Amino acid sequence: MDYAIQLKALIRKELRQIFRDRELLFLLLFMPVMQITLYSFALSPEVEHLRLGVIDYSNSTTSRELIGNLVSNMVFDLKDAGANEDQLANKVKGGKLEAGMIIPPELQRHLKSGNATKVQIFLDGVDANTAGIAGGYISQILAAFNNKLQSGSQSPKSAVQPKVTYLYNSGLESRWFFVPGVLALVLNLVSTLVSSAAVVREKDTGTLEQLLMTPVSSFQILAAKVIPLSAVLMVNVLISLFVAVVFYGVPFRGNFFLFMAVSFLAIIVGISIGIALAAYSANQRQSLLTSFFINLPVIQLSGALSPIESMPQFWQDLSCLDPLRYYVTCVKAIMLKGVGFQAIWPNVVILAVFAIVFLSLSSARFRKQLA
Amino acid sequence: MKKILTQCKKELIQFRRDRLTVALAYFLPTLAIILYGFATRLEAKNIPVTVRNYDIGFYSREYIHTLFNNGQMVSVPxxxxxxxxxxxLxxxxxxxxxxxxxxxxxRNNHSASVQVLVDATDVNNARVIKNSIIATSQYFLRSGAMEQQKNLIVPQVRLWFNPGRKESLSVAPxxxxxxxxxxxxLLSTLCISREKEQGTVxxxxxxxITSFELMAGKALAYLLIGISQAIVLIGSSCILFQLSFVGNGLVFALATILFLASSVCFGLLGGSRTNSQSAAVQLVATTGFTTSLLLSGFLYPQRNILFPLSLLSNILPARYYVEACRNFFVRGSGFFDQFYILVALGLAALLIFNGARKVMSKMQLSS
Incomplete structure (x- = not known):
């Protein structure tokens, strides 16, 4: 009986402290909105509007049609190329153009005699990803153009026609890729920050020792920290989800309760990391700075921003130790794919194991410090 | 002038004394660049693809063989x-x-259709997969001796600056x-907010000492530390990612110093606006991280940033310095092509320094 009353009192104290702290509330409410907005506006892997300069020595119907085909699907925008090859090359070197094309004068003559004409195309390879995709587009466009040249005006016929369907995100909205990842990432950041602040503040001000003088046990102190924080963070999840779905139109196709349950596990993991941070550092500054060492790899290896499969093998293996990775996978699967527990259970189980292990380790450390 | 130098010396001594900060200054950036340089890859290699073949003929086996031939996709059962x-799943x-x-x-000279379902949750790679499958199909048509036709226009595509399309060459700079x-x-914000927290301010x-001398002294000290960080960071990434210097060294050196100066001044500004170290760190780290990571064009091209934010992106020093790094390590642009970078960075450093000085002078009692 006493136990429950004590715990209740402690929880009330924690809740009051959370709601009194404007900075903390700001962090809780504003961070998800701001981050999701920023990411969805700023990051876009779209390959379009590459600036293309053309030196057309042929100046014939065919060459103009070829240029038209390249420009017509928005991948390339035609820009001033200068007067000759040297000027074109300098523009690409200076970063003013991303692509250049030189059409030789003999194009029309070769076409009549049935010979092949070489058209020189160069791409700025500094952005390797964009250059790769743009190169793919160029060869597709030229292959279609070749087909058209050969079969006259008839529609081109090829032996194998792949009919490609994009599943889960048929419009290729890049927002749909980033927002679920950012949602997971922000939750992890906020829960770590908030929980380490809640513990380390008591240390900084010396009130932790006063708490120890009272009859409450160290377990109660810890439970009183974890319970209200996880409740507040669940509200944070709802806010993020609301912003993602209502403001940014990201679909939510899965089961809401499954999503909340998985998010709860992720919150426990985040809080545990925060408590461990606070337990190991002497003051708030130290815990904040140490959190950089932890959050940087956790975020980078989670697959929220860049896909895990494309990392080198060593980093892929390392990312298996990253709890955020499993949460990101779950969020994307639930929101975009709309799959149920049977599809993501391995991730959920691993996340649960992380939650249990981290919470017991960090609370053990926390209690040892108090003893 | 003497006051500025003394202030600078004092900061350097204080910096050396704090071991956590020294670790933060040299160890963390190196760790971070290893992590980002090796683990940030946008384009997937070894994409797992599964084939459901209802055909028992020769051509489908041949087609599957062609699909997995270029090594970009791997077959999963x-x-x-x-x-x-x-x-x-x-x-x-x-x-x-x-x-x-x-x-x-x-065999009957009809065109055969193949259905392809692509997981488009990763938008970028969905595009890569589609391109790859279409290219393979086109190649199959030609190599399979189906239609012996000659291409009339042969594109000779060359990738400049980065012919092997090594992603480390764009990610590392x-x-x-x-x-x-x-x-x-981060370091400079800690120094000013520490003075405030401990009351030494x-x-x-x-x-x-005037606010100008104070800020200039601190900025100078942390600029020196920043330069040493730059040397460590650039040195280690040259070794790790085999970067080489191909651009104009003078522009890059100037750009680096101006960029570091604006970063240090931004830290001083953040530190003088907030009242505690933790608030200062949070302010500087969140704004610094999100803006330089998202709006600088580091991950995806800067021109893809949507309208209201693209304005913000254009006043960020990091956006110009990303360009300068790529010019110096990969592209090899000349001096005059990059002049705007120096102007933008110089302006940014001046404006931010002036802002920090003003905030500090407001707090001082007028004499």
């Missing part, structure tokens, strides 16, 4: 009941379904820029 099962990124009449169609923004300003107010 089919499992599950529905066509979409491997995608739902995350076992494959694409499912290719070959219909029973595939070989017959080809970008990361240098991101981290040379984040870490120097009051002694400074009472002394004869």
């Amino acid at each position: 089919w499992s599950g009941t529905k066509d979409t099962d491997p995608l739902d 995350g076992k494959a990124r694409a499912v290719i379904i070959i219909p029973p009449d595939f070989s017959r169609d080809i 970008g990361s240098i820029a991101v981290f040379l923004w984040i870490f120097p300003c 009051l002694q400074l107010y009472a002394s004869s």
Whole structure:
């Protein structure tokens, strides 16, 4: 009986402290909105509007049609190329153009005699990803153009026609890729920050020792920290989800309760990391700075921003130790794919194991410090 | 002038004394660049693809062989009941379904269709997969001796600056820029907010030093530290990612110093606006991280940033310095092509320094 009353009192104290702290509330409410907005506006892997300069020595119907085909699907925008090859090359070197094309004068003559004409195309390879995709587009466009040249005006016929369907995100909205990842990432950041602040503040001000003088046990102190924080963070999840779905139109196709349950596990993991941070550092500054060492790899290896499969093998293996990775996978699967527990259970189980292990380790450390 | 130098010396001594900060200054950036340089890859290699072949003829086997021939996709065995099962479970990124009449169609000179389901949760790679499959199909048509036709126009595509399309060449220079923004300003913000938290700033107010001298001294000290960080960071990434200097060294050196100066001044500004170290660190780290990571064009091209934010992106020093790094390490641009970078960075450093000085002078009692 006493136990429950004590715990209740402690929880009330924690809740009051959370709601009194404007900075903390700001962090809780504003961070998800701001981050999701920023990411969805700023990051876009779209390959379009590459600036293309053309030196057309042929100046014939065919060459103009070829240029038209390249420009017509928005991948390339035609820009001033200068007067000759040297000027074109300098523009690409200076970063003013991303692509250049030189059409030789003999194009029309070769076409009549049935010979092949070489058209020189160069791409700025500094952005390797964009250059790769743009190169793919160029060869597709030229292959279609070749087909058209050969079969006259008839529609081109090829032996194998792949009919490609994009599943889960048929419009290729890049927002749909980033927002679920950012949602997971922000939750992890906020829960770590908030929980380490809640513990380390008591240390900084010396009130932790006063708490120890009272009859409450160290377990109660810890439970009183974890319970209200996880409740507040669940509200944070709802806010993020609301912003993602209502403001940014990201679909939510899965089961809401499954999503909340998985998010709860992720919150426990985040809080545990925060408590461990606070337990190991002497003051708030130290815990904040140490959190950089932890959050940087956790975020980078989670697959929220860049896909895990494309990392080198060593980093892929390392990312298996990253709890955020499993949460990101779950969020994307639930929101975009709309799959149920049977599809993501391995991730959920691993996340649960992380939650249990981290919470017991960090609370053990926390209690040892108090003893 | 003497006051500035003394202030600078004092900061350097204080910096050396704090071991956590020294670790933060040199160890963390190196760790970060290893992490980002090696683990940030946008384009997937070894994409898991599963094929469901209903055809028993020769051509479908040949087609599958061609698909996996270029090494970009790896075959995973089919499992599950529905066509979409491997995608739902995350076992494959694409499912290719070959219909029973595939070989017959080809033999009869009809075009055979193949259904391809692509997991588009990763938008970028969905595009890569589609391109790759279409290219393979086109190649198959030619190599399979189906239609012996000659291409009339042969594109000779060359990739400049980065012919092997090594992603480390675009990621590593970008990361240098991101981290040379984040870490120097973190250190300088700690130094000014520490003075405020410990109350020593009051002694400074009472002394004869002006806010300009104070800020200039601190900025100079942290600029020196920033330069040493830059040397460590650039040196280690040259070794780790085999970067070489191909651009104009003078522009790069100037750009680096101006960029570091604006970062340090940004830290001083953040530190003088907030009241505690933790608030200052949070302010500087979140704004620094999010803006330099998202709006600098480090991950995806800067021109893709949507309208209201693209304005903000254009006043960020990091956006220009990412460009400068890529010019110096990969592109090799000349002096005059990059002049605007120097102007932009110089302006940024001046404006931010002036802002920090003003905030500090407001707090001082007027004499």
